[in-house]
Amino acid sequence: MAETIQCQVAVIGSGPGGAVTAMTLAAKGFDVVMLEEGPYLKPDACAPFSIEEMRRKYRYGGLNPALGTPKVPLVEACCVGGGSEINSGLYHRTPPDVLELWRERFAVQHLKEPDLISHFEACESALSVQLNPGRQPAASIKMKIGAERLGWKTIEVPRWFKYSQMRAPNNVARGIRQSMTETFVPAAEAAGCRIVPGVRAEKLERTGTHWQVRAVRQGDALAIETEAVFVCCGAIETPALLRRSRIKKNIGNSLAFHPTVKVVAVFDDEINGESADIGAQQVKEFSPRVSMGCSISSLPYLALAMTDHPDAKVNLQRHWRQMSIYYAMICGPTTGVVRNVPLSRAPLIRYSLSAQDLRDLSIALVNLCRLLFAAGATHLYPGIAGLPVLEGEGDLEKIPVELPRNRTSLMTAHLFSSCPMGQASDFTAVDSFGQVHGHRNLFVNDASLLCTAPGVNPQGSIMALARRNALHFSKDL
């Protein structure tokens, strides 16, 4: 006999979508249980962007790439707090033109900018979203200099960080990321939500007027009987759970992400260090199609990025402080699929970049390299195996017009759109407020909802939509 938990609302997943949903509904007086497959770790349980973090917080060890040519490594978390525990904390509101596209093409109701302002503001306040009050990291300043020399639009992006009054040398502000375990998760607990980590939801079943979540905890069966279910497992696991539950209409057919290519830049001066933070400067000259920014540039990540260039004469131990990694990401119409595989816990992800994507990535890469040379870089190593080092603008023609499928290293940390919302039920999975078409009191409330790739870091959009939908459910919108 399986252990049974009863509640009014079960929230499956505790990332930005799940934590905001659980906190909002618990604060409204609902009896909420939030399930999380991963462990409940303290925010400082492991150093950010370390292999310890990869071991303890990444889903499948970070090794479930999207199949295609090239394969695209995906980064997903599996711990209380979800993706907010492992990302860089950069914050954007959903761009107005993206909201317009979603309203017009997907018939999403009540999605004008004024409809979302209160939700953005509430989340921004809870997460202390702000600009860095100190000096930006040197790698970020380089990006700004390059953009200004070329006359390109560049912005400093706010982050969900609390900054200390204490400053490191060079006036760099020390901040603490306001992830879900620092903010919405404890707030949900304080409001009465029960958080149950280490539980994997296997299937959802309708039993009369209620839902039953069939789950497993440490090998033992667990059942959750509830009036309503919010599935917030992220853009991969949410469609996988729904499809395991035989709910398949427009589920997992339209996964979108931002394919991202990286470049290692070498400068004459030091731009990196032991406590180097991720720069928040982004270049928006080619937005929304292309966005550029700074990436994690610790020594292990630099060494990893340089594996595409085994013949390069670079002494990493000696020169890593003069090196930093930058990225260019594109936002296109290509979509992939998420499917379950017999005998595997992990779903299979297929995503085939189009020839146009590879041409766009090439243009993005060329522009990123141009910007870095303008910023003073002396050598550039793009993520294309076998491409010679670039030593000046004249070398940019060495970058193929269409990036080679079998030699290009891409990645992404932004995943969405696998269960798009809207009233256009022919090609959406859920309605304008996240309820799965044809399934009363079954909701999706995470990145899966986003109709298309937003072209910006998605967490602000995810949280605002989650709050909006939870309040709509509570009839308090």
Add this chain to the structure above:
Amino acid sequence: MHDHSDPIGADASYDDVTEFVVEQLRKMPVFFSRPILLATAVFGVSRLLLEGSLFHNRPPHQRCLQVEKWRRSRFATSRDLIKFYTSLVVLALYSRPATSARRMEGDG
């Protein structure tokens, strides 16, 4: 080859690196880990008939040559296998506290 071949010293143990690679392999979806294990087995025995020894029994310089040959192979599977192991090993090696310690010493 750029200078990341030995960030910790030639006489050091690599058990922690091996442990990390094996642990990550276990976490991978089975539809990836099983083909990788199969390709690894093929890699291990691929020179048996020609050279008379398994990969792990061969001298280090011959192992390097074999890795290099697979890394530059025209077969994507061979290249991907080497890239997979190289990525994990490099991440683990450069994440060692010893690496940081040596880095600090080097900084004077």
